Structure formats: C-alpha cells, structure tokens
Amino acid sequence: MNVPYFDLKAQYASLREEVLAALDCAGSKAAFIQGEDVDAFEQEFAAYCGVKHCVALNSGTSALHLALLAAGVKSGDEVITTPNSFIATAEAISYTGARPVFVDIDPRTANIDHSKITAAVTKRTRVILPVHLYGLPAEMDPILKIAAQHGATVIEDACQAHGARYHGARVGGFGQSAAFSFYPSKNLGAYGEGGALTTNDDAIAAQARALRSHGESQRYFHDSIGFNYRMSGFQGAILRLKLRRLDKWNVRRRELAEIYRRQLAGACVDLQDSSAADERVDHLFVVYVADRDAVRAKLKERGVGTGVHYPLPIHLQKPYQSLGYRQGDFPHTERACERVISMPLYPEMTHEEAAYAAQSLRAILGERE
Ligand SMILES: Cc1ncc(COP(=O)(O)O)c(C=O)c1O
The missing domain is CATH 3.40.640.10 (Type I PLP-dependent aspartate aminotransferase-like (Major domain))
Known part of the structure; x- marks a missing residue:
C-alpha cells in the first residue's frame, strides 16, 4: 500500500x-x-x-x-x-x-x-x-x-x-x-x-x-x-x-490520530501527550523514535511518506546563532528535533491507510527490539 x-x-x-x-x-x-x-x-x-x-x-x-x-x-x-x-x-x-x-518545551506535550x-x-x-x-x-x-x-x-x-x-x-x-x-x-x-x-x-x-x-x-x-x-x-x-467543513475535517483528523494511538500502544515510541487538552485538532501526528532517519527510510520502503517538523530548533538556526544560545541550552527541544517524525495525516486519508502506516512503523520498531 x-x-x-x-x-x-x-x-x-x-x-x-x-x-x-x-x-x-x-x-x-x-x-x-x-x-x-x-x-x-x-x-x-x-x-x-x-x-x-x-x-x-x-x-x-x-x-x-x-x-x-x-x-x-x-x-x-x-x-x-x-x-x-x-x-x-x-x-x-x-x-x-x-x-x-x-x-524549553515540556517533553510530554x-x-x-x-x-x-x-x-x-x-x-x-x-x-x-x-x-x-x-x-x-x-x-x-x-x-x-x-x-x-x-x-x-x-x-x-x-x-x-x-x-x-x-x-x-x-x-x-x-x-x-x-x-x-x-x-x-x-x-x-x-x-x-x-x-x-x-x-x-x-x-x-x-x-x-x-x-x-x-x-x-x-x-x-x-x-x-x-x-x-x-x-x-x-x-x-x-x-x-x-x-463550513472544518469541524468535520477536524473530527476526521482525531479519528485517524486515534487509530495511530491505538495501533502504537505499547510500541517503542513516544507520542505527544494530549490528555490535558479538551480538544486538540491533530494538525500533525508526530512520533518520537531513536534513529529517526533510518526509520523514515524504512517507512519509505514500505510506501509510507513522512515529514519532519522540525529538524533543527530555532535557537540553532543560522540567523539566530547571534543570540548566543548553544547546543544543550534547550535539551528537550533538541531531543524532540532529533527524534520527531510526522506521520501521514489528512482528512481524506482512509482508516485502512492510517492503520497501515501505524502497523508499518510498529513493525519497523519491532525489528529493532
Ligand atoms: C507555528 C507556525 N507559526 C507561524 C507560521 C507562519 O504561517 P505562514 O506560513 O502562513 O506565514 C506557521 C506556518 O507554517 C506555523 O506552523
């Protein structure tokens, strides 16, 4: 798929x-x-x-x-x-x-x-x-x-x-x-x-x-x-x-994110914790994994496209180096940027596609255990 x-x-x-x-x-x-x-x-x-x-x-x-x-x-x-x-x-x-x-960020959210x-x-x-x-x-x-x-x-x-x-x-x-x-x-x-x-x-x-x-x-x-x-x-x-369709699309995004959460329960992956929010709208569904680039490459082999939001924190971007921040100043952000993968998520995606993407990730992570 x-x-x-x-x-x-x-x-x-x-x-x-x-x-x-x-x-x-x-x-x-x-x-x-x-x-x-x-x-x-x-x-x-x-x-x-x-x-x-x-x-x-x-x-x-x-x-x-x-x-x-x-x-x-x-x-x-x-x-x-x-x-x-x-x-x-x-x-x-x-x-x-x-x-x-x-x-720095709260690593859970x-x-x-x-x-x-x-x-x-x-x-x-x-x-x-x-x-x-x-x-x-x-x-x-x-x-x-x-x-x-x-x-x-x-x-x-x-x-x-x-x-x-x-x-x-x-x-x-x-x-x-x-x-x-x-x-x-x-x-x-x-x-x-x-x-x-x-x-x-x-x-x-x-x-x-x-x-x-x-x-x-x-x-x-x-x-x-x-x-x-x-x-x-x-x-x-x-x-x-x-x-006029935004609420319907947001419901759909939440359903798809729920499929990811269910399928990835217990897997060796960290997820964004949304338990404190009344209603998140799942603009992106991100996962945090070790060896991110290798995992992305394997997902690609299985036909699953991914993104990275964001690969480099703002304090380490070239135009902000003059502010004097250093690597290590915001450890939770830096760790998130090293490990984050955005999985496919858009309202027109089917439940089967979300399940396939999640199972593919689970299988890849399982191979490493
Ligand atoms: C968190 C955040 N802030 C600001 C912007 C800037 O929005 P725009 O691309 O419409 O200028 C974006 C858009 O990508 C964003 O995701």
Whole structure:
C-alpha cells in the first residue's frame, strides 16, 4: 500500500465544483483584493473562534508581525517563546527589532514549559508568545497568570490549531490577539498564502486593519507606515466554503490520530501527550523514535511518506546563532528535533491507510527490539 505523507489533490477533487463556482462568483465581481468574501470570512471566522474580530491577512507570519506591533513591541523589547516551532514564530519577533527569548518545551506535550517561563522574564519582557504546536493548545491558564504577574501581553501562535479548544473555549481568544495561518496544508488551508489575526480588543483590530493596508485611514491618506498584508479575494471565497467543513475535517483528523494511538500502544515510541487538552485538532501526528532517519527510510520502503517538523530548533538556526544560545541550552527541544517524525495525516486519508502506516512503523520498531 502507498500512503503519501499528504495529499492536497484529494481534497480539491472533493470540492472542485463548489470551488470553481465560488471563484467564478468572486472573479465576476472583480473582487481580487479583500472585498465581500473576505469581509464575510472575517465575520464567520471570528464567530467560529468565539472572538469579536478577525482581520484577514496574507499569511500567518504577517498576523504574528501585526499582533506584535499592535502590542507595542519594539526594538530593545524581549518576547518569550518556544524554540520548537516553525521559524516564522521567531522571525515575526525579529521584524519588530525585539529579541526572541526561548524557553524549553515540556517533553510530554512539545509545547512551551510554563514552569520555566518565570525564570526567563526580565524587565524588557513585553510579550509571551506560546505556540499551539501540532494542534495541541499550550497550557494557557498558567501562561496567562505569569503574564499578568509581570505586566506582559499574551499573543497566541494558533497557526496550527484552527478549532482546538482549551478549557471549553476555542484558541484565538485567550491572549490580546492570536495569529492563524491558512497555508494550504493547514487544517483550514487557502489555495495560496493566507492568514488572520483574531482579537477581542477593538483598538488592536483597528490598528491591524490599518497596518495591513499601508497604514491607510482613508483612500490615499496614511497615518502610519504600514504593509501590504491584505488577503486576496479568491482566498476569502475558498476559506468561506472550507470553514463550513472544518469541524468535520477536524473530527476526521482525531479519528485517524486515534487509530495511530491505538495501533502504537505499547510500541517503542513516544507520542505527544494530549490528555490535558479538551480538544486538540491533530494538525500533525508526530512520533518520537531513536534513529529517526533510518526509520523514515524504512517507512519509505514500505510506501509510507513522512515529514519532519522540525529538524533543527530555532535557537540553532543560522540567523539566530547571534543570540548566543548553544547546543544543550534547550535539551528537550533538541531531543524532540532529533527524534520527531510526522506521520501521514489528512482528512481524506482512509482508516485502512492510517492503520497501515501505524502497523508499518510498529513493525519497523519491532525489528529493532
Ligand atoms: C507555528 C507556525 N507559526 C507561524 C507560521 C507562519 O504561517 P505562514 O506560513 O502562513 O506565514 C506557521 C506556518 O507554517 C506555523 O506552523
């Protein structure tokens, strides 16, 4: 059996008629930049997340950048985050001139270890930026408490967690603002780049709206130096029709992840522990194994595609070497990056395919025992 790591074509095939009609409709209105569909999507996504505002943007990276700027982050400030993320989390901090300050992960959840945050706080700390990695919400209660104690703002990186819940509420409304990515492979993916900032704060939303479009207050009158971070009209049309299916797709992802968990019970492999989350959304299903590259090669021989998220922690990436961190500074993150494999997981995958991928992994690990 062949189980690709990911298959975006299967989802397109299932939506083709509706997608073409939506694109035709947006095209006929010549709504190429923002426009009606984007406005409607903003309202629908805000309602979905249970927040007051959604500001549609052209990527999750832009959303993080605007969230940080709107929080007043500037050169000389520090932003606490995790080194176990996609580099964009740190890049957005760097765009503002602030310094990313990393805190190791809890090895059970792969998310920032809240018990280590206080030790990283200084008088320059402006924001704490947890990432809901692989669709599993970070431990928001203690993070919000620490932030309040130190007068810091919380911004969520929810780029991998559309629809996940923590203590009953969907992610996106826990901090001052949150960033979502609609990169095509995300749980809610556009057909190109896309992102959004969510917030319950009217002033933050207004600032993000101005900054996404050159700091414009009225046509060709600019109050600040902004950016071109607008969402295209076609992406708004696609995201609207896909948002209606997000819950169904997330249920499907959870079912598939459950198959992996069942099939891998007792095997020589570590899994991301999600027992504290109300509802994770299984953006990725990761396993941690010794000799990762050899295991991946064997999975490939059996027809199972895999990914690695991420092979090198951010503090060891070239552009961040100047921060002065060293190998060994964040041992749990470094160990995770050495051992992690992302198994195939997407809503159109069959139960049989998930079982085959899991059994293949189990067999490979068994051969080594
Ligand atoms: C955790 C995380 N943060 C930020 C981003 C950046 O989002 P985008 O690729 O839409 O700019 C991503 C997307 O890959 C991500 O996974």
